[in-house]
Amino acid sequence: MGKTFQRPEALADTTTHYCPGCTHGVAHRLVAEVIDELGIRGRTVGIAPVGCAVLMYNYFTFDFQEAAHGRAPAMATGIKRVRPDLVVFTYQGDGDLASIGLSEIVHAANRGEKFTTIFINNAVYGMTGGQMAPTTMPEQRTTTSPFGRKTDYTGMPIKVAELLAALTTPGYITRQTLISPKYINRSKKAIKKAFQYQLENRCFSLVELISTCPTNWGMTPIDALKWAEDKMLPYFKLGDYKLPEEN
Amino acid sequence: MSKVLMKGNEAIAEAAVRAGCLNYFAYPITPQTEVAEYLAKRLPEVGGVFLQGESEVAVSYMIFGASACGERVLTTSSSPGVSLMSEGISYITAAECPAVFVNIMRGGPGLGGILPSQADYFQSTKGGGHGDYRLLCMAPASVQEAVEMVMQAFGLAEKYRNPVMILGDGLIGQMMEPVEFPEKFKAKPSNKDDWATNGMDTRKSNKRNLVKTLYLNPEELNAHNLKLKAKYDRMEREETRFESYNMEGDYTALIVSYGTMSRVCRTAIDILKADGLEVGMLRPQSLFPFPVKAIYEAAAKQSCEVVFSIEMSMGQMMEDVERSVCGLRPVHWYGKCGGEVPTPEEVMDVVRSIVK
Numbered sequence: 001m002g003k004t005f006q007r008p009e010a011l012a013d014t015t016t017h018y019c020p021g022c023t024h025g026v027a028h029r030l031v032a033e034v035i036d037e038l039g040i041r042g043r044t045v046g047i048a049p050v051g052c053a054v055l056m057y058n059y060f061t062f063d064f065q066e067a068a069h070g071r072a073p074a075m076a077t078g079i080k081r082v083r084p085d086l087v088v089f090t091y092q093g094d095g096d097l098a099s100i101g102l103s104e105i106v107h108a109a110n111r112g113e114k115f116t117t118i119f120i121n122n123a124v125y126g127m128t129g130g131q132m133a134p135t136t137m138p139e140q141r142t143t144t145s146p147f148g149r150k151t152d153y154t155g156m157p158i159k160v161a162e163l164l165a166a167l168t169t170p171g172y173i174t175r176q177t178l179i180s181p182k183y184i185n186r187s188k189k190a191i192k193k194a195f196q197y198q199l200e201n202r203c204f205s206l207v208e209l210i211s212t213c214p215t216n217w218g219m220t221p222i223d224a225l226k227w228a229e230d231k232m233l234p235y236f237k238l239g240d241y242k243l244p245e246e247n
Numbered sequence: 248m249s250k251v252l253m254k255g256n257e258a259i260a261e262a263a264v265r266a267g268c269l270n271y272f273a274y275p276i277t278p279q280t281e282v283a284e285y286l287a288k289r290l291p292e293v294g295g296v297f298l299q300g301e302s303e304v305a306v307s308y309m310i311f312g313a314s315a316c317g318e319r320v321l322t323t324s325s326s327p328g329v330s331l332m333s334e335g336i337s338y339i340t341a342a343e344c345p346a347v348f349v350n351i352m353r354g355g356p357g358l359g360g361i362l363p364s365q366a367d368y369f370q371s372t373k374g375g376g377h378g379d380y381r382l383l384c385m386a387p388a389s390v391q392e393a394v395e396m397v398m399q400a401f402g403l404a405e406k407y408r409n410p411v412m413i414l415g416d417g418l419i420g421q422m423m424e425p426v427e428f429p430e431k432f433k434a435k436p437s438n439k440d441d442w443a444t445n446g447m448d449t450r451k452s453n454k455r456n457l458v459k460t461l462y463l464n465p466e467e468l469n470a471h472n473l474k475l476k477a478k479y480d481r482m483e484r485e486e487t488r489f490e491s492y493n494m495e496g497d498y499t500a501l502i503v504s505y506g507t508m509s510r511v512c513r514t515a516i517d518i519l520k521a522d523g524l525e526v527g528m529l530r531p532q533s534l535f536p537f538p539v540k541a542i543y544e545a546a547a548k549q550s551c552e553v554v555f556s557i558e559m560s561m562g563q564m565m566e567d568v569e570r571s572v573c574g575l576r577p578v579h580w581y582g583k584c585g586g587e588v589p590t591p592e593e594v595m596d597v598v599r600s601i602v603k
Binding site: 041042043044045047048054055057061062063064065066067068071074075076077078079081082083085086103104107 | 272310311314318334338342444445446448455459
């Protein structure tokens with residue numbers, strides 16, 4: 001009898017630098033499983049962001065480029081335009097994608113660039129130590145909103161999936177979460193669909209994943225999952241926001 | 248091949264295609280926009296990629312991504328646009344990827360103006376982006392030389408795995424001159440298996456490639472910077488280029504000038520010569536590496552009393568001329584940086600005011 005559960009070939013056999021309870025590991029594994037299942041490891045190029053996942057290339061076993069903060073969609077554009085045969089994905093956090101790189105992601109989506117973006121939304125800057133992000137929840141305490149995010153001063157959290165879905169260009173835009181096995185299975189299906197649309201040369205695809213950051217939220221991993229469910233999911237509603245068939 | 252009359256910007260665009268570069272990303276900015284307009288029509292004819300990016304920042308990373316997967320790639324811009332690209336240029340240099348940038352300079356700082364200038368000398372030769380990096384920087388003085396430098400730039404960028412900057416002033420981009428596209432300058436394909444992130448299936452080894460610029464370990468980062476420095480040292484040995492004018496015999500003064508400004512100086516030198524005053528000129532064709540040794544030797548000539556740095560900037564190149572001359576002779580600056588090119592008469596007056 002063969003093994004029923006093993007490390008995907010696309011995932012390196014190593015330990016990660018991520019904190020206990022962080023959902024990056026789950027997201028990495030889902031991406032690796034999809035790449036294995038689609039048999040595309042040899043023609044995939046990943047683009048690492050600036051943020052906690054900057055070192056993600058250490059955990060995968062295929063070609064990678066490391067972007068500057070927020071610029072991954074421009075790099076992915078450069079690759080896909082000159083080498084449309086390659087499979088390209090960016091993996092970006094909320095500070096990277098929704099703050100400094102908002103212009104790059106909006107224009108890449110609007111041009112209908114045929115790459116895939118995995119967008120990790122955990123409502124906080126992780127690597128720099130828990131500062132307020134564009135997706136930080138109202139009244140959420142961070143090191144740069146020590147009294148809680150005041151929305152009359154800093155606005156409301158940016159809903160990236162809704163923002164990109166408002167573009168007229170066809171695309172696949174979905175929001176999922178990694179807070180429980182049921183949702184993780186749905187997230188994997190979404191990630192696979194996103195890569196499949198790319199392989200069919202159909203459209204730009206983005207999977208937003210509501211994730212947790214126990215360390216910077218100052219919570220246990222279990223409490224963080226609960227907080228994401230109670231505070232984030234009512235605001236960041238799950239579901240498909242755009243399907244290419246609808247255009 | 249017969250010569251054709253072309254505008255500088257269009258000739259630069261055609262030169263890239265002839266050199267084997269079929270990928271171009273850019274953002275419109277005066278006075279270089281004709282490059283983009285030309286390539287928007289030309290590249291589809293040859294199966295190439297033309298894409299207008301949303302900003303110069305994004306364009307510099309489109310260049311990075313395309314270059315990092317091993318494709319030959321070009322962008323062109325003008326001064327404020329190159330400021331925005333400087334972030335990406337720092338990363339591309341750190342990641343050791345080849346790419347060709349063209350800056351058709353306009354006046355600065357800030358929005359400055361849209362007329363010719365050489366005010367991006369520091370930006371191009373001393374950095375502009377962050378960190379210890381250098382660009383191989385070539386400065387054409389004619390449309391024909393711009394064509395040749397662009398064509399050669401792709402091979403040089405791949406030789407050093409480093410961006411090459413072609414630094415032309417607005418006049419080089421805007422004027423029309425007869426040009427030809429010498430086949431001999433067409434860049435040969437280079438093997439990128441060792442580093443390009445073009446998919447593991449495309450190479451024989453099973454090794455994956457990684458293009459990155461983060462070195463958290465201080466020893467590794469220092470070693471990386473020493474490796475980059477060794478490349479810049481090699482550029483100084485192998486790529487220093489300059490042209491001499493009226494330096495065969497004795498000369499009382501030496502002018503250092505480049506680009507369009509050097510052509511005006513040439514006329515001034517001819518008139519001064521007819522009047523009995525011998526002035527030599529050393530024209531740097533490479534601004535990095537700067538022809539330090541050649542300028543020192545030219546200034547050291549016994550007949551030479553004084554050195555002039557004549558530039559369309561406020562003494563930026565003069566700093567390099569001074570460090571070349573090493574205090575051996577007095578160095579004087581003359582220049583304008585509002586968009587007007589100094590006339591031969593102005594240059595002659597400056598020389599005569601110092602050399603009696």
